[in-house]
Amino acid sequence: MTHIAWEPRRLTAVAADLPEGVTPPGTRGRILQAALKLFAEYGFFGASIRDIARAVGINSATLYAHYPSKEHLLAELIRLGHEELRQRLRQAYAEAGDDPAAQLAALVRAQVLVHTDYPLLALVANNELHALSPDRAAPALELRAEARQLMLSVLDRGATAGAFDVADVALAGIAIGSLGMRVANWFGPDQPYTREQVADTFVGFALRLVGSPLPHG
Amino acid sequence: MTHIAWEPRRLTAVAADLPEGVTPPGTRGRILQAALKLFAEYGFFGASIRDIARAVGINSATLYAHYPSKEHLLAELIRLGHEELRQRLRQAYAEAGDDPAAQLAALVRAQVLVHTDYPLLALVANNELHALSPDRAAPALELRAEARQLMLSVLDRGATAGAFDVADVALAGIAIGSLGMRVANWFGPDQPYTREQVADTFVGFALRLVGSPLPHG
């Protein structure tokens, strides 16, 4: 702390910080929201529990009546972020049908929308995982591996079926993942795009990237 | 500190940590290298100056005989990272000729290679800028804006000339930038690709992304 806020920080203010329904009621929820904002802005080690408590408007000791430790707070946020991504990817994939191009489009769209809807959560989940002890980070890593596997299987199937033209499936998966992941770093109310515009555009980028002949002019 | 090293951290060990010729001689240089490694692994606030001093093999007080403060250390690393990127982008652009596709290819190639050659430096320059005071961060932000402007001008010219098929030049620039930027997060000796393979592949991705008809099958 002792930080003066200045513009080009990691984030821009955003309306909904946490997914619907998962925010705990009352003070617990406000603590989680404040921790999310401060972790996203200053990093786990850069934000103290006193900073978080001050943002909530309570004493730092009171924080421990709701969460057992600072690390638990981070672990909970990271868990929420990964759960939300997993759920959205699964649903998108399940509703996409059999066409690899449609499946890829659904996955990219879902990933982009998670990052536009909860950029702070995505930022923390992506960048602050290193502050967690190995056993506490393991679940997030599993979810991450699952998401990557889903993407790779779609790419693989599309390539085998001739729908995609990719020389290296793994690199294509990394590239497409990179596209969506960094959305959290720049998307915000200070730029002119809607979440749907970004999603549509990036789906188009991903399809072009894999050489899908379908949707371009 | 008090951290047990575990695998999926931000980085993997890498041979050359700092660009040639810019590493100060003697202890100054070793301090800079250690700070780079620790800042990349634990973040600016997650690495103490005692950690850095211990990694160098000197007392923490000795560190202040070489650098006036911890923040100066970070500022120097970020400056070096941005300078290296600027220099490489400029040179790539200068040698690329007049064809927009060749210019884009050169820029992407240069950006990817910076991130494969100095992933730690890129990581710190990209992710730890928020720990710098505004006036100390300003030069890096200027360099960043210059790089983005270079990319946008190439895309704009290509789109106008009909070489590219992009509906939104700004989003395409962001997407291409995202591709290269995240290379620093996964490239390392534990994966099978060479720097040239990654660069070539990602150049191909970028050209496909802008709908450049030239180089694909």
Add this chain to the structure above:
DNA sequence: GGGTGGCTACCGATCGTTCGGTTGGAAAAG
């Protein structure tokens, strides 16, 4: 009137940084 949610006060540890002093080897003086 029991219990929940908040507080003040404090713990030992660690933070970034400073201070005074000790080296060891090169330069200057004899």
Add this chain to the structure above:
DNA sequence: CTTTTCCAACCGAACGATCGGTAGCCACCC
């Protein structure tokens, strides 16, 4: 050639501040 001077590098110890976390008490509300 020896001795003295000097300077940069380095260290142990300590500074005040802040860190994450704990103990115990108070005030309110069912």
